[in-house]
Amino acid sequence: xxxxxxxxxxxxxxxxxxxxxxxxxxxxxxxxxxxxxxxxxxxxxxxxxxxxxxxxxxxxxxxxxxxxxxxxxxxxxxxxxxxxxxxxxxxxxxxxxxxxxxxxxxxxxxxxxxxxxxxxxxxxxxxxxxxxxxxxxxxxxxxxxxxxxxxxxxxxxxxxxxxxxxxxxxxxxxxxxxxxxxxxxxxxxxxxxxxxxxxxxxxxxxxxxxxxxxxxxxxxxxxxxxxxxxxxxxxxxxxxxxxxxxxxxxxxxxxxxxxxxxxxxxxxxxxxxxxxxxxxxxxxxxxxxxxxxxxxxxxxxxxxxxxxxxxxxxxxxxxxxxxxxxxxxxxxxxxxxxxxxxxxxxxxxxxxxxxxxxxxxxxxxxxxxxxxxxxxxxxxxxxxxxxxxxxxxxxxxxxxxxxxxxxxxxxxxxxxxxxxxxxxxxxxxxxxxxxxxxxxxxxxxxxxxxxxxxxxxxxxxxxxxx
Amino acid sequence: xxxxxxxxxxxxxxxxxxxxxxxxxxxxxxxxxxxxxxxxxxxxxxxxxxxxxxxxxxxxxxxxxxxxxxxxxxxxxxxxxxxxxxxxxxxxxxxxxxxxxxxxxxxxxxxxxxxxxxxxxxxxxxxxxxxxxxxxxxxxxxxxxxxxxxxxxxxxxxxxxxxxxxxxxxxxxxxxxxxxxxxxxxxxxxxxxxxxxxxxxxxxxxxxxxxxxxxxxxxxxxxxxx
Numbered sequence: 001x002x003x004x005x006x007x008x009x010x011x012x013x014x015x016x017x018x019x020x021x022x023x024x025x026x027x028x029x030x031x032x033x034x035x036x037x038x039x040x041x042x043x044x045x046x047x048x049x050x051x052x053x054x055x056x057x058x059x060x061x062x063x064x065x066x067x068x069x070x071x072x073x074x075x076x077x078x079x080x081x082x083x084x085x086x087x088x089x090x091x092x093x094x095x096x097x098x099x100x101x102x103x104x105x106x107x108x109x110x111x112x113x114x115x116x117x118x119x120x121x122x123x124x125x126x127x128x129x130x131x132x133x134x135x136x137x138x139x140x141x142x143x144x145x146x147x148x149x150x151x152x153x154x155x156x157x158x159x160x161x162x163x164x165x166x167x168x169x170x171x172x173x174x175x176x177x178x179x180x181x182x183x184x185x186x187x188x189x190x191x192x193x194x195x196x197x198x199x200x201x202x203x204x205x206x207x208x209x210x211x212x213x214x215x216x217x218x219x220x221x222x223x224x225x226x227x228x229x230x231x232x233x234x235x236x237x238x239x240x241x242x243x244x245x246x247x248x249x250x251x252x253x254x255x256x257x258x259x260x261x262x263x264x265x266x267x268x269x270x271x272x273x274x275x276x277x278x279x280x281x282x283x284x285x286x287x288x289x290x291x292x293x294x295x296x297x298x299x300x301x302x303x304x305x306x307x308x309x310x311x312x313x314x315x316x317x318x319x320x321x322x323x324x325x326x327x328x329x330x331x332x333x334x335x336x337x338x339x340x341x342x343x344x345x346x347x348x349x350x351x352x353x354x355x356x357x358x359x360x361x362x363x364x365x366x367x368x369x370x371x372x373x374x375x376x377x378x379x380x381x382x383x384x385x386x387x388x389x390x391x392x393x394x395x396x397x398x399x400x401x402x403x404x405x406x407x408x409x410x411x412x413x414x415x416x417x418x419x420x421x422x423x424x425x426x427x428x429x430x431x432x433x434x435x436x437x438x439x440x441x442x443x444x445x446x447x448x449x450x451x452x453x454x455x456x457x458x459x460x461x462x463x464x465x466x
Numbered sequence: 467x468x469x470x471x472x473x474x475x476x477x478x479x480x481x482x483x484x485x486x487x488x489x490x491x492x493x494x495x496x497x498x499x500x501x502x503x504x505x506x507x508x509x510x511x512x513x514x515x516x517x518x519x520x521x522x523x524x525x526x527x528x529x530x531x532x533x534x535x536x537x538x539x540x541x542x543x544x545x546x547x548x549x550x551x552x553x554x555x556x557x558x559x560x561x562x563x564x565x566x567x568x569x570x571x572x573x574x575x576x577x578x579x580x581x582x583x584x585x586x587x588x589x590x591x592x593x594x595x596x597x598x599x600x601x602x603x604x605x606x607x608x609x610x611x612x613x614x615x616x617x618x619x620x621x622x623x624x625x626x627x628x629x630x631x632x633x634x635x636x637x638x639x640x641x642x643x644x645x646x647x648x649x650x651x652x653x654x655x656x657x658x659x660x661x662x663x664x665x666x667x668x669x670x671x672x673x674x675x676x677x678x679x680x681x682x683x684x685x686x687x688x689x690x691x692x
Contacts, residue, residue, distance in 0.1 A: 257569035261482060264573050265489060267684070281684060292653060299652070326622050327648065330661045358652045365655060 018189060025185040032177030039173065040166055047162040051155060055134065058150045059120055062136040065093065066148050074142045081106040081146075094133060096147035109135070109147040117145070122152065132156050191220055199227070203405075207235040246301050249294040256294070260287045296425040303355065303432040311352040317381050317388065318343045320353065324360045325379060328368060336373040339364070342380035347388050349456040351437045359433040362426045363392040363452050370396040371449075387457035395449035404443040468513035468583050472496045473503030473529070474545070475521050479568065483516055483545075486572035487579065500524030507533055512540055514582055516575070519546030519557060527560045534561040541582040545570065554651065573639075573685060580636045598634040599691030601670060601678060603627060612670055622647070623666050630679065630689035639686035663687055 019025055065084070072080045081095045085107060088095075096109025104110045115121050117139040125132045131153030138146045194212055201209045210231065211224035266272065267280040325341040332339035349356075360379070367377040371394045378393040399407055408431045430452075434441045440455040470492050474480040477498070484494045495510070497503035500523035507515060507529075515533075519526040530542050544562035546553060557565045563585075564578050596603040600613040608624060610617050619627065629647050630638065638646075640659040645651055667679045680688045 254569040257571060258478070258482060261486065261572035264571070264684075265486070268489075284684060295653065323648075326620070327654070327658065330665050331658050334661050334664075354650055354652075357650055361650075361652075361654060365658070 019182055019185045022185040022189055024188055025181045028181035028184050029177060032173070032181065036170060036173050036177065040170060043162065043166055043169075047159065051159065054155050054158075055120075055152075058134055058152060058155075059136070061093075062120070062134065062148050062150055066136055066138050066146060069095075069146055069148070070138060070140065074140065074144070077140070077144070077146070078106040092151045094147075094149040094151070096145075096149075098145040098147065100143035100145075102145070105144065107147065109149055115147075123149070188220065195220065195224060195227075202231055207231060207238060242301070246298060249297045253291065253294045253298070256287060256291055260284060260291065263287070293425065296429060300425065300428050300432045303429070303436055311354065312350060313353070314348050315351050315353045315356055317347040317349060317390065318345055320357060320360070321379060321381060321390075324357060324364060327361065328364045332368050332377060335368060335371075337368055337371050338374075338376045339368070340376070340378050342378065344381040344383060344388070347381050347383065349388055349437075351439075351456070352433075355433045355436065359430045359454070360390065360392070362430050366426055367392055367394040367396065367450070367452075370394065372396065386455060388455075390454045390456065391451060393446050393449065393451045395446060398445055398448055398450045399443060401445070407443070408441070468492045468579075469511065470494050470579065471503065471506055471510075471512045471515045473498075473500070473507075473515060473521065473526075474518045475499060476518070479518075479545075482572055483575065486576050487516075490576050490580070492579070498522075500526065500529050504529050504532055507538060507540075508536060513586065514541045514543065514579060516543045516545055516579070517562070519544055519548060519553070527556060530557075530561040541586050543575070543578055543582060545575070574641065577637055577639055577642060577686065581633050581638060581642065584633050584636050596628065596631045598631045598689055599678060600672070600675075601627070601631065601689075603631055613672060617669050619666070619669060622662070623669070626662060626666055627670070627689075630687065634689045634691065637682045637685050637688045642686070 069077065069080055069084065078097055081097045084093075085095050094109050095107035096104060097106040099105050115135060115137040117137050119137070121135045121137070123133050123135050131151050133149035134152050135147060135149040138148075140146055191212075191214070198209050198211050210228045213221050213224045213228070215221065263280055263284050267277055267284065272280070321341050321343050325339065329339050364377065364379060371377055376395050378391070380391045380393070382389050382391065408427055431441060434454055437456070440453075440457070442453045442455070444451040444453065470487055472480055472483050472487070472494050474483060474496070475498050480496050480498065484496055487494050495506060495512070497506050500521040502523070503515075503517070503521070504524055506512075517526050517530060521529070524532070526544060526546070530544070533540075533542070541563040542561065544557040544565045545568060546557065546565065547568045554565045554567075563582055566575060566578060594604065594606050596605060602611045602614075603624070604610070605628065610619050610624065610627065626643065626647050629643065640656055641653065643659055643663075644654055663679060663681075667677055670679065671677050676690075676692050678689055678692045680690055682688055
């Protein structure tokens with residue numbers, strides 16, 4: 001599907017903010033987040049269970065060792081402690097015997113405050129020890145205290161490693177989740193973008209456009225199908241209304257023209273009294289207004305029907321602009337408006353010269369109608385990377401942002417035009433001509449005033465076959 | 467008074483044309499199909515033909531081609547329900563002298579008939595100097611004098627004056643002026659042509675003399691010899 005030339009899209013690029021707002025992105029993050037929390041909790045649980053088991057083993061060993069030493073006669077306890085130390089080749093177990101005052105009698109553990117007899121306590125690494133230890137203190141009947149400690153460096157190492165693994169995994173998994181969320185969001189977002197652009201084109205009046213259906217049967221396909229059915233129906237109804245309007249205009253034009261001729265002949269009779277002649281003039285003027293509108297309506301239909309493409313050829317814009325300028329300069333001067341023309345030498349487009357002249361004339365005519373005395377109307381041609389741009393800029397009242405789309409429709413006139421004579425069909429004629437040429441029409445704020453731009457893209461030049 | 471052949475199959479339109487041309491003092495003969503029309507046109511002398519584009523029998527385009535083949539060069543005003551510019555071009559290429567679309571204002575039709583009759587009767591188009599009263603247009607040097615005094619006209623002003631001068635004495639509508647001088651067929655609004663006429667009039671008018679360009683209310687303009 002080719003995007004319509006009439007529509008001006010803001011941007012084709014996908015922005016991070018757009019991705020962040022998609023439900024796919026959010027859902028993926030939510031599910032990923034839940035999975036990540038699950039993984040962290042599981043790892044912590046495994047660690048906690050392992051640590052508990054290791055502590056329990058260590059504690060069991062300490063209690064057995066303590067019970068063995070306590071069972072020895074108190075007098076020989078100092079020797080037993082020294083003997084146990086000597087036997088401890090792995091240097092994983094530490095011993096200490098303190099007198100009732102807490103002074104070290106034997107072993108390699110010195111007294112410290114804070115331990116409760118019969119309970120385990122963890123002591124962080126400190127001078128004289130190889131690493132953090134779990135310590136059991138037992139009060140002896142003699143008043144002495146037996147200390148037995150076990151090096152728990154492997155357990156602390158495990159805790160550290162588990163923490164590192166947890167942080168690293170959370171980071172990697174987090175990044176993977178965000179990456180997956182972005183990847184999963186891109187395709188639907190692009191698709192929604194396509195649907196959005198098509199919807200904008202349809203809203204801009206391109207009822208021939210249809211939402212793309214990929215045939216996957218997913219929810220977007222279902223939505224697109226529903227919208228297409230709706231647009232079919234809207235198009236059918238609009239077509240009916242339009243053809244009825246055209247038929248009325250067509251059928252009424254002949255009797256109204258005849259009526260005008262009869263009135264005109266009656267007006268030209270020599271014996272018509274001045275009062276009747278005046279009334280006849282008014283009726284003829286009103287009939288002329290009605291006929292002008294019918295003619296304009298049928299003209300729009302004729303242009304929209306595309307039957308004029310055989311008149312397409314290369315059109316040099318420079319002389320075309322000069323002709324429009326020459327045609328309207330006297331009218332502008334009479335109204336005290338400065339009309340200026342800025343040509344672009346050698347600008348050539350592919351189109352119907354008469355229709356382009358008519359479109360530009362309508363735009364200049366409109367601008368002159370709305371610009372106050374001493375105002376300015378500029379007609380300019382420029383070129384950008386897309387093609388040739390013809391611009392009509394005025395410093396009149398302009399058109400409010402919310403009315404810019406509606407003034408392009410038949411009979412729709414902006415608020416500022418209520419006091420200005422006209423049929424409300426001039427811009428519709430321009431739109432029909434722009435459509436026929438596959439050009440783009442945009443209305444912008446000239447602050448103050450209005451800028452009407454017609455983009456005549458290079459790609460449109462030859463794509464229209466007669 | 468001119469003798470005009472009206473070839474038109476629609477009775478109401480034919481009646482409209484006959485009545486309007488009669489009101490302008492012309493004698494009319496009506497043919498309601500292409501074959502009869504061609505017979506009439508070749509058998510009897512006429513000053514002008516109004517010819518419907520789509521006819522039973524010989525089609526309007528074919529009819530005008532046959533006339534030209536037979537070296538009958540009387541002016542033809544083609545009248546058609548087909549408003550498309552391509553149709554207009556086809557009609558003029560086939561040999562029609564002017565083209566108007568249905569439905570038409572009958573005074574507009576009569577005006578076009580008068581313009582064609584005047585063109586037939588007046589000076590040939592390649593004449594070097596056009597004179598209307600005190601106005602003298604040198605078509606080769608593109609210079610204009612009023613009462614012997616040169617005046618400066620812009621390109622389109624000169625073309626407008628030339629057109630009015632070629633049809634001096636005839637009323638020409640704004641629509642005809644826009645078509646013949648600017649060469650476009652849409653309605654640019656009455657004001658636009660009025661302003662061009664007003665500018666030209668200002669340059670042509672001389673103190674103490676009536677204006678050469680006369681406004682005919684509800685119809686158009688006429689250039690008079692003053």
